[in-house]
Every structure is written in C-alpha cells, then in structure tokens.
Amino acid sequence: MNRFDSQLPLLDTHHDPARSVAPDDHDARRPHTATSAAPLSRRIETLDWGGITQTLDEYGYAVAPQLLTCDECEALAALYDRDERFRSRIVMTRHGFGRGEYQYFRYPLPRLVQQLRTSLYPHLVPIANRWNEVLGIDVRYPASHAEYIKRCHAAGQSRPTPLLLRYGKDDYNCLHQDLYGEHVFPLQVAVLLAEPGRDFTGGEFVMTEQRPRMQSRVQVVPLRKGDAAIFAVHHRPVRGVRAAYRVNLRHGVSPLRSGRRHTLGVIFHDAT
Template identity: 35%
Template sequence: MTEAAMTSIPNAIAHLDWQNIRSQLDQDGFALLDGFLEALDLLERDWGATFGCLKHGFYPYLAQISNQWNQRLQLPYRYPRQFHQFQAQCLAAGQRQERSHLMCLREDDYLQIRQDADGEHVFAFQLVAVLSSPGKDFAGGEFVLIEQRPRMQSRPMVLPLQRGDIAIITTAQRPFKGSKGYYRVNMKHAISRVTSGQRLGFLLSFHFSPGPGHGG
C-alpha cells in the first residue's frame, strides 16, 4: 500500500459523522458507510496492509462506543484507547490467529449463521464489506444480521450493501434499553445463498482467535 493510501484511510475515518454512526449502532446494532472503499480506491491494494490500516483507524472511535456499551451493561472491562494495546492483550491471552479475511462466494455458496466471539478478548464490533456489484456481478448473497432478544422471536435484518460499502456490525452482544434498564441482546450474522455469479467481500475482526500465529 502506498504512503498516500495509508494516510487517506485515517483521514477518511476521522471525517466520518461519528455522532450519526453512534446513533445507528445504539439503535440497530449496525451502521452503514456508503461507498467508503470506493472513495479510497482500495480494491486492488495489498489487503493485509489495508486491513491493518482499517483496524488502527477505526479502533479508537469504536473503542469509545464499546466502553459506553460495557458501562450500560455493567461490565467491568474497558477497552484500551489504541488498537496496538488491545492487540497486545489478545496475544497475551493466547489469541494469535488472525480472523480478518477476504471472502469469495460463488453460486450456491453461503455463510451459515455465526458469531465470531471465541476467546477471552472479543471486540464489540466488526467490519464487513462487499467488493463486487450486487445485481451485476452476483445475485443473492445478502448480508443478514439476526437479533435475538430474550423471550422474543429473532429479528432478521438485511443490510443493503453495495460495491465499496462498509458496515460496522455488532460482534456478539449489544445493550438494549427496556422498561427496567439496559439488557443484553444477542447478535449473529450470515450471508444468504449466492444464486449466480461471484460475490467478493471481506470480514474484518479487531480481535484474534485462540491459536498460533497472527497476521499483525
């Protein structure tokens, strides 16, 4: 990745409407960043370096929101201010396996309902993106969030991701304000079956999985 690209990513992140993003995350558990990657012209870049830059850029803003969520849920843990500090906590806990990866789904492929929450240290948010065009490069393949509230039916939410969009999603749990205060809502995600073409995207996690080795 060029020096200009490495500079443009944190600048673009800093100029996002973080008040609106916080409101979206509080209300729905996800926030859409339309055309974020298209504006940065990153689709042919070194994705290992790009992932690292995205992590370092997004983490400080999302850590503030994560700590607010933990406070609402009366959880004692507080995320450190910078990504390298959180990364060090993961490595010290034996979480060394990189989770972030490009994902190519072809016809009949799908991502089953899941929750990327293994390990002692799990960050509250993940980033997901689509790098090919729905309706042109592929059909089907919708990204779905499933919200599971206690004693209620699960609520599926389809995120209308277009090429170059990024979504910030809840990794596992988020606070929901009920009549008696905040309680935990469980969140999972999936990608529906691709009916034709090829769907390229990525899933970026700020925490690592238990296991050897990591991608930085």
C-alpha cells in the first residue's frame, strides 16, 4: 500500500452540507443534476462536463449530484459485510491513518463499480492530459480505461484499488493522497452512500491545497447521498502571473459525531 498520510486527525468543522452551504457556492460545484432513473451510463454521459472541467480547474474538485440512486447506494454499502468481494481490509488505527476502516475490492469488480470506472474515465482523460501538458509532465493517458489498466499491470500494478469505507462515531480519515505506484491517474472519485443529517452527523469530506509560499487552504466539499466528488489525487495546475505552477492537494474526512457513513472510492490506477 502506498498511501501518504498525515499523522494528525482533521478538526471537525461542524459543517452540515445539507443546511449551511450558501446556494451560490453549492451550485457552483454542482454543474448538473443527472436523472437518477436513467441508466448509469446515460447519467454519466449527460453530466455537464464543461462545467465539471471548469470547477476542477478552479477548485480542484467538482460535484456530480445524484450520480447514484438511493437503491444503488444501499446495495453498494451492503457489500461491506461480504468478505468474498474484497482482497484486503484496512483498520485505520493500526496504520495511523485515522479511525474507521475500509476494504479494497477484488477482481472482478462489482458491475456498478466497474461501470463507474470505465464510463467516467474517458471524460476525465482530456482534463488529465491537459493538466500534465500545462505542468510540463510528459505522461499522457490513453483514451480507454482498459488500455490504461494494461499499462498499470505491465508495470506490476495489478491489485484493484476501488474501495468501500465505513466510519462510525468519532471515526475520521487523516489527510492523504491515494498513490499506489509509479502510475497515478491524477483524478479520482468518491461517492457518498449515506445521507448527512439522517444517517450520520459530522464526517465532512475535506480537501487541503498547499500553494508555494502560502498557508494551506481548506475546502469542505458539500455532498449528499448519491453525490460523487471528482477531485485531484495529488496535484493540479494553477495559472500564475507568468506561468502555471503546481499545487499539492490532500483529502480526508472529519470526525463523525454520530451514526454510520459509507463511501465508495473509485481510483483509476491499480496498486503494486
């Protein structure tokens, strides 16, 4: 495992995304509400990818609201207790990652998880390649996820990285980056599978951004059940006065005050 974590828990921001997000700010990061009743591939195709690209460039993340239906969220969360679907379980306290636990799926991935991986990837490739070009990074990513996974596996990164996370009261996830080897796709997705304010309180998804010679900036990402956060894995370009420069990002989850929270993590590169 090649996670890079801080050793300090996140402070609880006491932010309720269901109530306290200003409408303009909330909408700025929610470019389009997909039709939940449509097939998943159709929901992904009809997202406002122009708006998502713009907000990713500006903030380092964007929210695709209601990407998964309530039934899909509950079906995925129910998989957590089916040990045969997973290759490994991580108890965070044993590694200094926080409190709570998560499990990595084994191949073959559940159909819904595989579909998210393969259907989201083509829309993210142009962003990833443009970011690398702007930053002067030579790596370019192929058009299909199957091609990219072949590249990972040829380099010895053959363990699947999509995962389910489970948090209870007082659990949290330290700030970290999901790097699992030489090949790292620069964008990933997290889908909230529980409803804030009903299933749990606290447990906000948080990102920090470190710019050169500046203090870190913290962003609370407002999510509801079924919403997907699309965000930078470890860095993104920011336009400066003379040229673009790289800023580093980390993400985590603040402590839960009550209830239980499940999240699906969709990482596009595999692990060594």
